[in-house]
Every structure is written in structure tokens, then in C-alpha cells.
């Protein structure tokens with residue numbers, strides 16, 4: 354047994370994963386946490402699986418930088434994907450990161466998030482009504498994927514009739530962040546950045562010509578709100594809007610889908626939630642921990658440092674495994690069990706520190722609303738076939754969830 358665990362940890366390589374990893378990465382993560390928690394991979398980068406180490410990295414942004422120019426220069430070359438990712442706040446350090454983050458934070462106030470709710474409830478109601486007329490449904494296509502695109506589209510003020518291409522652009526751009534990039538994925542990603550940027554140029558120009566007021570939507574906030582008198586350049590505005598549109602798409606779709614599958618597979622937890630609907634908040638936190646939609650994060654060291662007893666020189670690339678940290682037995686009791694009432698639940702699904710997800714209250718609201726409303730209407734929904742996994746390492750979710758809604 355011990356030998357098998359050691360072998361699993363020894364042979365682990367993020368760029369060459371065995372097929373069963375995509376279905377169930379957790380035995381690999383457990384082996385790494387136990388045997389090699391700060392694991393040097395064949396390409397010289399490090400893979401971090403323990404909660405305390407991951408949190409330490411997130412909390413020390415001066416030592417562990419988010420700036421990806423070096424890494425993405427090598428990965429993408431001088432291509433649109435390089436320009437896009439290296440201009441997004443998430444892949445930058447202060448002061449640029451602080452400037453953009455304050456603008457976005459200013460737009461996503463608790464009041465602004467609460468204002469999302471009525472439209473969200475109406476949308477979820479409509480989706481459920483439409484599904485109720487079908488014999489069998491796909492909980493991704495018919496439900497989970499249809500929600501975030503509308504919510505983020507509303508937040509950014511993208512006219513409804515123009516939203517159709519957003520999801521595929523977003524999937525193509527985020528797909529190119531996978532640890533291994535094949536030429537097809539790179540060209541799909543580059544084309545998506547070009548088309549998305551061209552679309553946003555038009556939308557932003559419209560907003561400049563006909564201003565809607567600084568608080569009306571996120572684009573207007575970014576356009577008008579000059580923190581310290583410094584507003585964003587045209588390219589900075591476009592790329593951070595693309596990032597915002599992308600950041601909330603696939604991740605939130607996956608959170609809703611992962612939550613619904615987890616409940617279908619754990620009937621006792623589903624019954625618990627039906628019996629006490631006030632558990633929905635802690636249930637969403639548990640779905641975030643148990644099947645974290647975003648499994649990986651990345652940083653690069655700015656100085657020599659020791660992490661988990663391992664010495665690293667400056668310029669070392671690190672992958673933080675959120676999915677592994679969120680199953681760390683040192684942090685969570687019975688981490689491989691789904692417990693919708695788990696407290697405390699200090700998971701890292703939204704990261705931690707200065708880059709902690711700026712849209713987490715939006716994502717939480719979407720998931721709580723979607724899951725509780727579906728369960729309210731169809732408490733005995735069931736899977737009508739095996740759900741199809743997304744086949745990605747960074748973003749964990751399903752492509753299809755065939756489902757019978759029941760009476």
C-alpha cells in the first residue's frame with residue numbers, strides 16, 4: 354500500500370497525466386500531500402498540495418508573484434493570448450493589480466450584488482419551466498451554463514442579443530491556460546481573444562458615446578472610475594473586461610453542476626438540505642471545497658525561499674493545487690466526505706490574500722439560488738446516465754449531466 358502511494362507521488366507529472374486522473378485526481382493528491390507535498394516536477398517547476406503551504410504562498414504576494422510575463426512569454430510567444438493574460442489583473446502584481454482591483458471592487462459592492470437577485474430568480478425560474486417540459490435534460494446545457502453568462506452579461510451591460518458567442522470565447526481562452534497547450538487549443542484561444550477584443554472595442558465605444566452613468570454597469574465603472582486619477586488604457590480596459598467575463602463563466606457553471614451531481618450521488622445529504630433549506634449557504638461552501646471548480650493556481654518566486662522545507666531560488670514557478678489543499682486532513686476532518694453542514698470550512702476555492710476572487714459573492718449567490726430553486730421544484734431529480742467530465746485539470750466540472758427531473 355505504502356509502496357503504491359510512493360509510486361503515485363514519484364511518477365506524478367502535471368504535463369503527462371494518466372487518463373484516470375481526470376475522473377478522480379484525489380488519490381494522486383493524497384499521495385503527493387503525504388509523500389512529496391512540495392513536489393519538483395520534471396520541468397523544474399514545483400507542485401504544492403498541502404493547505405498550509407498553499408495558504409502561505411497566497412498570503413505572501415511579495416515573495417510569490419502573480420506576474421506571468423516570463424511564463425506566458427515562453428508558452429504563447431508574441432500572440433493575443435500573451436497580451437490578454439499579461440494585462441489581466443489576476444496575472445499582475447501591485448501597483449497595476451491594485452488599481453484595477455479597486456475599480457472592480459467599487460462596482461461589485463454588496464448593494465450591486467443584491468440587485469442581481471430579482472433577475473437571477475426570474476432567469477432560474479424560466480430555465481426550470483423550460484426543463485420541466487422535457488422528458489430528459491442536460492443540467493449543464495439546459496441549466497448551469499445558461500446562468501453565469503446572463504449574470505455577468507447583465508453586470509457588464511452586454512446587450513442580451515449579443516451574448517451568444519461569449520461562452521465559446523471564454524472556453525477557448527481559459528482552455529489555453531491548461532498546463533499542456535496543443536497548437537489547436539492555442540490557435541482557438543488566440544482567435545477568441547482577437548474576436549472578443551474587437552467586440553468589446555465596439556461596446557466600449559458605444560458606452561463612451563452614450564454614457565450610462567458611472568454606477569450603471571461594470572464597464573461604465575471601469576471607464577469612469579479613475580483611482581488616484583489614473584484611468585485604464587484602452588487595452589487594459591478591454592483585457593480586464595474579457596477577464597471578468599471569463600472569470601465568472603466556466604467556474605460558476607462548474608460549481609452549480611458539481612453541486613447538483615454531488616447531491617444526486619449523496620442522497621442523505623440531499624435529504625438533509627431538503628429538510629433544512631437554510632443549509633444552502635454551507636452546502637455551497639462544501640461544494641466549493643469538495644469539487645473545487647478551479648483546481649490550480651500559479652505563482653513565481655521573487656527571491657530565494659524555503660517552502661515546506663524545500664529550498665527554491667528566485668524565479669521558480671509554482672503550481673498551487675487548490676483541489677488538494679481543500680482535501681487536506683490537517684485542515685479538514687474527514688476531507689473526502691461531503692458534509693453540507695461543515696463548519697468551519699476555510700477552503701481555498703476562491704484563493705486567499707490580495708488576489709482572492711473578487712466575484713465570490715456573485716458566484717455564491719448564483720449557486721445558492723440555482724441549486725435551491727432546482728431542488729425546491731424537483732427534489733427527486735436523478736442522473737439518467739453517467740455525467741461527462743470536462744477533461745481539464747485546471748477547471749473541474751462536467752460537460753454534460755444527463756438528468757431526469759422526476760415529478
Ligand code: HEM
Nearest residue numbers: 442443600601604605608646650703704708710711712716
Ligand atoms: C465558483 C466560481 C468561481 C471560482 C471558483 C473562482 C475562483 C477564483 C480564484 C481561485 C481566483 C484567484 C486566482 C489567483 O490569484 O491565482 C479568482 C480571482 C478572480 N475572480 Fe473568481 N472565481 C469564481 C467566480 C468569479 C466570478 C463570478 C467573477 C466575476 C463576477 C470572478 C472574478 C474574479 C476576478 C476579477 C479575479 C481576480 C482577482 C485579483 O486578481 O485580484 N470570479 N477567482
